[in-house]
Amino acid sequence: MNNLLEEFHYRAGQLLPELISIRHKLHQYPELSFQEKETSSFIGSVLASWGIPFQSGFAGYGLTGVLNGGATGSGLVALRADMDALPIHEETGLDFSSRNSGVMHACGHDVHMTCLLGAIRLLDIMKLKWGGRVQFIFQPGEEKLPGGASLMLAEGIFHSELPQVIIGQHVQPGMKVGEVGLCPGQAMASCDELYISITGRGGHAAMPHLANNPITAGSKLVHRIQELLPAINEEKIPSLISIGKFNTVGGATNVIPEIVHLEGTFRCMDEGLREKVHKGLEELCNELAAEFDAKVHLNLVKGYPCLHNNLKASEVFFELAKAYPGIETVAELPPRMTSEDFAFYSQIVPAVFYRLGTGFSSNVHTAQFIVNEDAVAIGSGLMAALACRFLLNV
Ligand SMILES: [Zn+2]
Ligand SMILES: [Zn+2]
Structure with missing residues (x-):
């Protein structure tokens, strides 16, 4: 040899x-x-x-x-x-x-x-x-x-x-x-990209009851996304979701914006867990839309396995x-x-x-x-x- x-x-x-x-x-x-x-x-x-x-x-x-x-x-x-x-x-x-x-x-x-x-x-x-x-x-x-x-x-x-x-x-x-x-x-790891947009109703920041603030909904969503992985990932497979962007379209100290965009990455070491998380993310977005009476659009771009x-x-x-x-x-x-x-x-x-x-x-x-x-x-x-x-x- x-x-x-x-x-x-x-x-x-x-x-x-x-x-x-x-x-x-x-x-x-x-x-x-x-x-x-x-x-x-x-x-x-x-x-x-x-x-x-x-x-x-x-x-x-x-x-x-x-x-x-x-x-x-x-x-x-x-x-x-x-x-x-x-x-x-x-x-x-x-x-x-x-x-x-x-x-x-x-x-x-x-x-x-x-x-x-x-x-x-x-x-x-x-x-x-x-x-x-x-x-x-x-x-x-x-x-x-x-x-x-x-x-x-x-x-x-x-x-x-x-x-x-x-x-x-x-x-x-x-x-x-x-x-x-x-x-x-x-x-x-696998690598998937998350693009989420939340459309609420903008308005005067001093009259929040007349608006539907998408920032509030977006903040809830970020928390829930962080809780999603530990809840599903019982076997503690190495995985992570990082939200790297949280931007409003418009908005000011006295203006509630209408739209929020979030972007992030999902990395995972198991194809089964990957599928479960994809489903979980969709469910979270649907639940949030119903709860906040907002439009929530999730674009999950599947990357490499x-x-x-x-x-x-x-x-x-x-x-x-x-x-x-x-x-x-x-x-x-x-x-x-x-x-x-x-x-x-x-x-x-x-x-x-x-x-x-x-x-x-x-x-x-x-x-x-x-x-x-x-x-x-x-x-x-x-x-x-x-x-x-x-x-x-x-
Ligand atoms: Zn490279
Ligand atoms: Zn390379």
């Missing part, structure tokens, strides 16, 4: 300069969600230069293809990278900083794409040493609803065959290069990562309340989504986020090695 891992590690090191120059190109020309046109054609040109066949045009600018191992073996494993950048003006001062003003690869998706290209290159160079098939997926629009993952699935990337496992990785500032981590089981790391596949990940040269620390991570559209794959295929240490820096989604690029060798080699492990070649 160790020979193949040694070779992945060694060759990933050899490839590193080429991969870093690919990463710089991707980093210099970031594109927003579902606008990844140049990114897609650049990836296509790299794949073509290596003689790797692929199909493009999924969910806009997504690409996918299948590598065939040359040794005996069967099975299909999928590897995924996301492609989009964020509306942030880069302030890293790097000489390969973003040239697309106001857009930055601040979530490391340039690193994810580079590592997937690296894994593809390694698997192709070493194809006589493994059997089975590896499907690679470059997916647009991770940062924006409805999520490129859900669209690529709807467009049939797995129609001919479901992979036995899908693997994704995410950069992790705060973890050193040589450290990887994974949270087995429920790993990331919970991300579940398959338990058996997680064990395989831990075992292989510990054996992989170049990895010093393999951490078991706690669940996090952020969300990620890789969750859509995890709902239908056993999934592994792990964190790749990229050194110490400002957090992702900030203008100062940077990456120690030595992590690219580990991210490429580990991904290729995991594919081979799940295909029972190591």
Whole structure:
């Protein structure tokens, strides 16, 4: 087993300069969600230069293809990278900083794409040493609803065959290069957006009996929403509802407004509880409307589901990562309340989504986020090695 891992590690090191120059190109020309046109054609040109066949045009600018191992073996494993950048003006001062003003690869998706290209290159160079098939997926629009993952699935990337496992990785500032981590089981939360409007009757603030103040109704609702979760969530599943906006349309010291808008987020680690809370929120709004004789409109925008790391596949990940040269620390991570559209794959295929240490820096989604690029060798080699492990070649 160790020979193949040694070779992945060694060759990933050899490839590193080429991969870093690919990463710089991707980093210099970031594109927003579902606008990844140049990114897609650049990836296509790299794949073509290596003689790797692929199909493009999924969910806009997504690409996918299948590598065939040359040794005996069967099975299909999928590897995924996301492609989009964020509306942030880069302030890293790097000489390969973003040239697309106001857009930055601040979530490391340039690193994810580079590592997937690296894994593809390694698997192709070493194809006589493994059997089975590896499907690679470059997916647009991770940062924006409805999520490129859900669209690529709807467009049939797995129609001919479901992979036995899908693997994704995410950069992790705060973890050193040589450290990887994974949270087995429920790993990331679902994320739904709440938009509530309450229409009462405005009026003179000195004559409240002639008005129907929507602020009073809205305040009650915020309290009741906070009481809803503990009442339903008997098993104390990690979950939260945060109201982040409470605005009136008009209103003053002496004016009762007619309309109040509330906005918030609902995060949850269990799909069953998620459904119950959706129902509960609707009931609360209906009850409030009747009680206050107001119009209450709830717009619940369903976002990404919970991300579940398959338990058996997680064990395989831990075992292989510990054996992989170049990895010093393999951490078991706690669940996090952020969300990620890789969750859509995890709902239908056993999934592994792990964190790749990229050194110490400002957090992702900030203008100062940077990456120690030595992590690219580990991210490429580990991904290729995991594919081979799940295909029972190591
Ligand atoms: Zn992000
Ligand atoms: Zn991300």
